[in-house]
Amino acid sequence: MTDQAQKAVGNGWQSEKYIKNLAKRKRSERRFRLTGLLAILTALTLLAILLFSIVSKGYSAFVQTTITLDITFTESVIDPNGKMDPAELRTANYAKLVQDALREKFPDVKGRRDLRKLFSLVSNDADSALREMVENDPDLIGKTVSVDLIAGDDVDMLNKGYIDRDAVEDDRRVKDQELVWLDKLEADGDIKMRFNSGFFTNGDSREPEKAGIAGAMVGSFYTIIVTMLISFPIGVMTAIYLEEFATKNKLTDLIEVNINNLAAVPSIVFGLLGLAIFLNFAHLPRSAPVVGGLTLALMTLPTIIIAARAAIRAVPDSIRQAALGLGASKQQAAFHHILPLSMPGILTGTIIGLSQALGETAPLLMIGMVAFIADIPGGFTDPATVMPVQIFLWADSPERAFVEKTSGAIMVLLGFLIILNAFAVVLRKKFERRW
Amino acid sequence: MSFYPLLIVLLLMSAVGYWFGSKKALNTVRKSTNFITPRPHQFGLYVVIWALVPPVILSAIWGMLQVAPLQIEAGTLRQIDQVVFPVLLLLATGAGLYFAILRINPDLRVRRTIEGLVYVILILASIISILTTVGIVLSLLFETIQFFGKVPMSEFFFGLNWSPQTALRADQVGSSGAFGSVPLFTGTLLITFIAMCVAVPLGLLSAVYMTEYASSKFRAVVKPLLEILAGIPTVVYGFFAALTVGVFFRDLGDSLGIDVVSESALAAGVVMGMMIIPFVSSLSDDIIMAVPQSLRDGSYGLGATKSETIRKVILPAALPGIVGAVLLAVSRAIGETMIVVMAAGFAANLTANPLQAVTTVTVQIVGLLVGDQEFDSAKTLAAFALALVLFIVTLCLNVIALMVVRKYREEYD
Numbered sequence: 001m002t003d004q005a006q007k008a009v010g011n012g013w014q015s016e017k018y019i020k021n022l023a024k025r026k027r028s029e030r031r032f033r034l035t036g037l038l039a040i041l042t043a044l045t046l047l048a049i050l051l052f053s054i055v056s057k058g059y060s061a062f063v064q065t066t067i068t069l070d071i072t073f074t075e076s077v078i079d080p081n082g083k084m085d086p087a088e089l090r091t092a093n094y095a096k097l098v099q100d101a102l103r104e105k106f107p108d109v110k111g112r113r114d115l116r117k118l119f120s121l122v123s124n125d126a127d128s129a130l131r132e133m134v135e136n137d138p139d140l141i142g143k144t145v146s147v148d149l150i151a152g153d154d155v156d157m158l159n160k161g162y163i164d165r166d167a168v169e170d171d172r173r174v175k176d177q178e179l180v181w182l183d184k185l186e187a188d189g190d191i192k193m194r195f196n197s198g199f200f201t202n203g204d205s206r207e208p209e210k211a212g213i214a215g216a217m218v219g220s221f222y223t224i225i226v227t228m229l230i231s232f233p234i235g236v237m238t239a240i241y242l243e244e245f246a247t248k249n250k251l252t253d254l255i256e257v258n259i260n261n262l263a264a265v266p267s268i269v270f271g272l273l274g275l276a277i278f279l280n281f282a283h284l285p286r287s288a289p290v291v292g293g294l295t296l297a298l299m300t301l302p303t304i305i306i307a308a309r310a311a312i313r314a315v316p317d318s319i320r321q322a323a324l325g326l327g328a329s330k331q332q333a334a335f336h337h338i339l340p341l342s343m344p345g346i347l348t349g350t351i352i353g354l355s356q357a358l359g360e361t362a363p364l365l366m367i368g369m370v371a372f373i374a375d376i377p378g379g380f381t382d383p384a385t386v387m388p389v390q391i392f393l394w395a396d397s398p399e400r401a402f403v404e405k406t407s408g409a410i411m412v413l414l415g416f417l418i419i420l421n422a423f424a425v426v427l428r429k430k431f432e433r434r435w
Numbered sequence: 436m437s438f439y440p441l442l443i444v445l446l447l448m449s450a451v452g453y454w455f456g457s458k459k460a461l462n463t464v465r466k467s468t469n470f471i472t473p474r475p476h477q478f479g480l481y482v483v484i485w486a487l488v489p490p491v492i493l494s495a496i497w498g499m500l501q502v503a504p505l506q507i508e509a510g511t512l513r514q515i516d517q518v519v520f521p522v523l524l525l526l527a528t529g530a531g532l533y534f535a536i537l538r539i540n541p542d543l544r545v546r547r548t549i550e551g552l553v554y555v556i557l558i559l560a561s562i563i564s565i566l567t568t569v570g571i572v573l574s575l576l577f578e579t580i581q582f583f584g585k586v587p588m589s590e591f592f593f594g595l596n597w598s599p600q601t602a603l604r605a606d607q608v609g610s611s612g613a614f615g616s617v618p619l620f621t622g623t624l625l626i627t628f629i630a631m632c633v634a635v636p637l638g639l640l641s642a643v644y645m646t647e648y649a650s651s652k653f654r655a656v657v658k659p660l661l662e663i664l665a666g667i668p669t670v671v672y673g674f675f676a677a678l679t680v681g682v683f684f685r686d687l688g689d690s691l692g693i694d695v696v697s698e699s700a701l702a703a704g705v706v707m708g709m710m711i712i713p714f715v716s717s718l719s720d721d722i723i724m725a726v727p728q729s730l731r732d733g734s735y736g737l738g739a740t741k742s743e744t745i746r747k748v749i750l751p752a753a754l755p756g757i758v759g760a761v762l763l764a765v766s767r768a769i770g771e772t773m774i775v776v777m778a779a780g781f782a783a784n785l786t787a788n789p790l791q792a793v794t795t796v797t798v799q800i801v802g803l804l805v806g807d808q809e810f811d812s813a814k815t816l817a818a819f820a821l822a823l824v825l826f827i828v829t830l831c832l833n834v835i836a837l838m839v840v841r842k843y844r845e846e847y848d
Binding site: 047049233360 | 574667777
């Protein structure tokens, strides 16, 4: 026995050759394991880079530079007749008030071109803020008040550090002369940063400093409502039919194959379907949330059906048998027992489907939801745009200031999607039953 | 009568019918000799069905007639729409109500009627998915046939030159445009290939690590994190590709002395691959999990290490499923639109160089259809032809992938 064991050390499992081989195999094992871990880490790093690049570009969209000026609400400009006529107050030349204030602040600026540059420090939307002030409080007329006015987008970009002060003047959107003025304002403490509430309350605009996502958010809301109202009932009914009532025949097979294939059709093809059927054939209004919602509903339908079928299948047969045994009809068993029990699963699937629809862009480009729309839509047939399309439009705009707007809008959209998905997860955790 | 008042009248009538029906059923139930009697609200529903089905059918017929090209004067048409149709509708509803209430007796099998109607509605809902497919095929097919009436099929499939911008004046040089789609297909394939080079190794290796090595705690944290990648809207990836990755590759190329355009196929492909990682990894995850434990145990029993088992036993066993998953991922990449619209070029460029800008089928569809559309110009119709090709290719890929996966599944069941 001992002899044999000692012999084995020489040329058996304990031999140098095998020990070396084993070491090699263990090294290769570690390498393989490490490769797997590296793959996961790479994917997560990519995700982190993506999120970081969005947030680092976008967080500044939520604040805004303002310039404080002493505005004199000169009566001769706003209300020359002294009648306080609302129509007249609305159409008065408020821009002149801003210009006067700027002139007063910088008395030595002369010449048309220099003056125009000076006036462009302040957003050309500043006058509407003044109009609103006067309309809310007509007593302001004749008084001098210090007002925070929205700065122009170039000033905003400079103040946020996106424009390099030390660059060659020709390459810089803010010229030396403007820098001198801004430095003076800065020294007087007139340049401030404040929360950009307009980003959440304004519609789209060609001027970056007053562009907001309210229009897109409302458009997305209407579109998703239409999508939900159509795809949820139809999806649930299809799932119930296929799981509970359908006998195995050619029609059922056809429906099943169809649903699986539709789930994999590229989304842009649904856009062409919407264009051909809803716009060219049925003549529904272009750019309207109702058409967008219908198109997205067709796109979301397979997702909801597949999720709902899985949820219905998860309900154990004993429930069905018990209901039938107590004299319920097949439909009573399905609608009174199976459906309520599978509802959490169905709702989770629906929320995931809708969150996909909320982030979808391509089909909506096809049906004209890509137009520039400044107004906030008031109904299902008003021209509208949605959040992802707004992001696409802004990403295409040349102004530097739209980059931060785009990233800001992406942050808001991702926020919505995270809330929706978290809701789906909670719903699943809370109501899902393991049978 | 316009739509809403009519609807309100109809609903009121059915509400009255419901009340009357249930009432009558309750009153007559004592005379019944039958033990099993439907519940009163089912009688009410029965009446409502009889009240609402005739007007719904009438409206459907009228709606179809309106879409059909009728040779009727506009004035007459409006008269029918405003007077004749509502009167007919209300009469039908009234008649339905009357007969339904008249027929009510406790021995009437109302549940059969109600459930029959529900069954029909369920079937109609299921057929919508078929109608969607039919709609897609028909709408694409009609325009495509028109397109091939203007541009010969051989030019479209084999032409090397794509410049669909038709000129303003007919006598201008190149006014007819060129519709050779080969550069679009090669561009799509190039970007898809790059995406797969990123997504398949990363996705597959993460799936292997998750299923074979990771502790359940690690899995519980990392898997949802990876799924976030799948939940990010594609427009966000497009923005990221165009503004961050594209610029990064360009600057990297500059510092190495290589000429990289900022709309390079590489940037679009890499970001698309990033988007597809969770798709590949979750599909492979399921497939690797489905490999029976006995195969693993057998391999371990013979003294193989974990990685040897994975490479020599599990992956070969899972190979058909993984091929299916990759095919699904390819079809996803081919149909992806926003990333390439934002990060790839618009100009058709026949090249295999990933550092150059190429264009894809989906980019051209968007380019041709966004903006003004004239449905008689070859330019607009070309988009439908491209979409039909896209639809058929993705459909084939999916059918093949599902077949491969299904065949594999049968092996161990």
